[in-house]
Amino acid sequence: MNFKDLIEDDLKTFVNPDEFGEPAIIEGESVIVVPDADKMKERQLAKGLEGELHNEELLFYVEKSQLSFYPRPDNTAVIDGVKWRITDVQEDAGLFTITVELISG
Template identity: 30%
Template sequence: MSLKDVIAADLDVFLNTDEFADEHILDGKKIRLVVAADTLNGTPLPHAEGVSLWRKVIHVSCTDLGYRPNEGGLLELDEQVYEVVNVEEQDGLYAITLEANTM
């Protein structure tokens, strides 16, 4: 088995809903992904007086998503719209940093 085959098999485990991933709605499409939230004890990070910053990093298969999101663009995750702050691709997986401000 080649290294690429081993990495692909690891992605199947990482994105398995019985292991790490959950199903979410991303831009209207049901997709398996892993969400890491950047919050303080489940509450948003303080951003400015009266405004809170929600930041999430999602890990999703490049193939499952089907396109590379544009930094500065918008993505809808589970009916919440976020700005795409950063997109990194490594071994068939996107790590996408999302932010949303709330009042």
């Protein structure tokens, strides 16, 4: 087993619904996501936004291989029937970190 295989095994554990993962529907696709409210708070604090948020935001991880599209900032995505605007996307070791904000109206 090489290092890449070990990372892939760790990733499978991380997104496992019996561990941290939760089922979600993103753009009609059934996927497993790992929400991270703590990381979202860290980012808000770093931006000095604590207590000033007017938009609901989410940060979650999803395996790149589970999505048939590449999420891009400023695009919209329907997640569990709710329309969100993608504000940030990071990719690392086959995993997307996606931040979205609720589109009101």
